[in-house]
Amino acid sequence: MTIDYIPEPPTEGGTEQFGLPWQGITLPPAVLDRHGARILDPWAVPLDKDETPPDSTVYRARVLLIPGQALAAQESSSWIDANLSRLGVRISQDSVDNARRRDYPEQPVWMPATLEATGDLPDVDPDAWRALRELRRACRDQAGGVPLEEFVTRASLDHLYVGSGVDGIGADLGGAPATSGHGVIDESGVLSHAGYGRMPVTLMSGPPRRRSIEELGGDRITVVTLDTGVVRDHPWFRPWTDDDAFLTVDPQGQAMIEAVHPTQGGRPVARLVGFEDLGELPNPLVGTLNTHTGHGLMIAGLIAQLAPDARVLMYKVMHDDGIVPGEAVHAAVDRLLDRMRSGFTVDVLCLAFGGFAETGQGTQAMQALFEKVNELRARGVIVVNAAGNYSTTRPFYLAAHSDTVVPNGPPLAPMLGVAAKNPDDTIAIFSNENPAVRWRAPGAMLVSTFPPNVQGAQSAALTNGRRTSLDGDSTSPFRSWSGTSFAAPIVAGVIAARLTATVNQVNVDRMRRAHDTIQQMISEKVIRPEITPI
Known part of the structure; x- marks a missing residue:
């Protein structure tokens, strides 16, 4: 496994100079209705004299x-x-x-x-x-x-971000991998369901060994993810209530996220409840799983494979259909800042979602989120962002902020934008590119943990009652899945593993340690450190 750093920002793939650039957003009406949402159409909104049309x-x-x-x-x-x-x-x-x-x-x-x-x-x-x-x-x-x-x-729009896992069973969130809005024909192997999407697999190994605190000789490295939440009874993970569990939650912080849910004028819209990924079906009459069910557990399992001695703290901000409300992200980051001001330690923040702004520079709310993330970085937190799955160079936030220089402020820990690679080291067709996205990591056909007790109603393509073909919506505690959502935690896991090597050192300068770690990853072609041939 290798992780690539791009010394010079990508310059290829520019938009042809006619009309507005491809807007890259195609959400099903059912998803928009579920969240009380609209897509801003640049050609349908009124404009004042000399006003620049917005992006979608x-x-x-x-x-x-x-x-x-x-x-x-x-x-x-x-x-x-x-x-x-x-x-x-x-x-x-x-x-x-x-x-x-x-x-x-x-x-x-x-x-x-x-x-x-x-x-x-x-x-x-x-x-x-x-x-x-x-x-x-x-x-x-x-x-x-x-x-x-x-x-x-x-004041700003309340943007809805989108998870960056290539859509599995369920509605198409658009641009995944490269067909929505592009002149790409429907060929076998191009559409997400033909290869890149979520599929059940059988895994013959258990989780890697996790050392005790005594063996480590220092505190565990903490990776925070904002995603779909945790699940009960997965064979790889102890209950989150156990002392020193790998996968943990913050009930008080989750309650703060729930509290900012808008009323939407009394209309029923999807609401984040609790910290568990419940695997709820978007349409019980049809019964297929939501597109991003298990997204968070997939991420936790990838980090566990690379950095089992760390711990993952997950806040639920993403619905199982992949939608991430802007107010939930702000509330989660506010909670992290409050906890760090009180002495809680966070080492890595992994964000596997993002969104497009109506302006090329982001919006007030997105800029404010960037400023809050910079407060975390000023405390030594390395931030890793998924590049997005829309096959576009259009800025996808927060990844598009990753390479932004912040003048006249305190020193900041690195912030990385991560694109996805195929198993053969080529760039995955769905992966975004942008000058701020300087890292590429494996993000296609990865195998990791999945909620073991969820199953949709999709039937196998062929069955005679005793023998069946593979059902992409069937129960399995492990899945193969693709997306920049999973390239980002690969990088976060490697960072956590490298930071773990320093936990027994006294008086560590967190800022220097953060920069040294990333510089080492830049100077080396990173190879998964714990592999030993047998």
């Missing part, structure tokens, strides 16, 4: 992300409502009340603000994109007179 993005249709400081203050929330009233909408009282239940630091804390009709105008569409443009106009026209202006001006 996915956002909650009736929700803005606004710093809680602005929502909680009477003067600024009233100012927001007064300016949105021209559209016949306002911020719901539930959103304001929820914001007022919290205490705030100096930095913005992003809270969802649900839009609702005021009743003053007929046929109102409480669309977040229109509301955001109205607020931006008002901030521009009333500059200097906006209450809590430093917070109000940072």
Whole structure:
């Protein structure tokens, strides 16, 4: 196994110069409806004179992300409502009340603000994109007179990110691998279900040996993942309640993530509940598994194979259909920062999802998330981001921030964007490329852990009651799966294994250790360290 570092940013694969670049978003209507979401269509939105058309993005249709400081203050929330009233909408009282239940630091804390009709105008569409443009106009026209202006001006769409596992059984999330929006014919071996998708396998080995704390001689390296959650009763993992379990959770932090779920005007939309991946079926009448069921456990198993002496702390932010709400990501990172300020140690953060912004530079909320991640990096946390599975050079955040230089700030630990390779070392057809994505790791047809007790209703293609062909939706505690989602934890696992070698050293400078580790990986063609021929 090798991990490649690209010394010079990729320059090939530029978009031809006609019209807007390929937008790269094709979500099924059922997924959009499940999350109260829309796709921003650059050709359908109204524009002011000389206004630049936006790029496409996915956002909650009736929700803005606004710093809680602005929502909680009477003067600024009233100012927001007064300016949105021209559209016949306002911020719901539930959103304001929820914001007022919290205490705030100096930095913005992003809270969802649900839009609702005021009743003053007929046929109102409480669309977040229109509301955001109205607020931006008002901030521009009333500059200097906006209450809590430093917070109000940072309002943003509530973007929905997407997990970067190539779609298995279930609905196509688009661009996986390379057919959606591209002139690629439907050939055998090209579409995700023909090879790259999730398939059950039989694994004849157990987990690698994990040394005790006494054998290590120091604290375990902690890798944090934000994903679909943990499961019970997998043969590789002890219960998360056990002392020194490899796979752990944070119930208090998970409750904070649940608490930021927007009301969406009373309409039933998908909600993150608890820290378990429950394997829920998107349509019980049909019964196929969701596209990203088991995504988080696959990641945990990959890290376990490479760094069994580490531990993985998982926060559930991803639905089993691959959708990751922006407010959940902000809440999870806020929780990590709070815990680290109180002495909790995190060494690596692995993010196996991302999204497109309506502007080429990202958005206020995405920039704010980057700033929060930089606070983690300033504490020595190495951040690893999946590059995305859309076969595009369009910026995919947060991976597109990976190579961003932050001037005039504190020293920061490295932040890596990771693309996927095939078993033969070629670049996987689905993998994004971008100047910020400087790493490539195995990301196709990997074998790892999967929830053992979930099974969809798909039938085998051929059966006579006693003999059947392989059912891609059948029960198995292990799967083969592909995606930059799994290239990223390969890199995170190698980093954790290398950091583990330093845990018995005293007075380690975390920042220097982080940079030394990545520099070693750059100078070497990384080979999985624990393999010994027999």
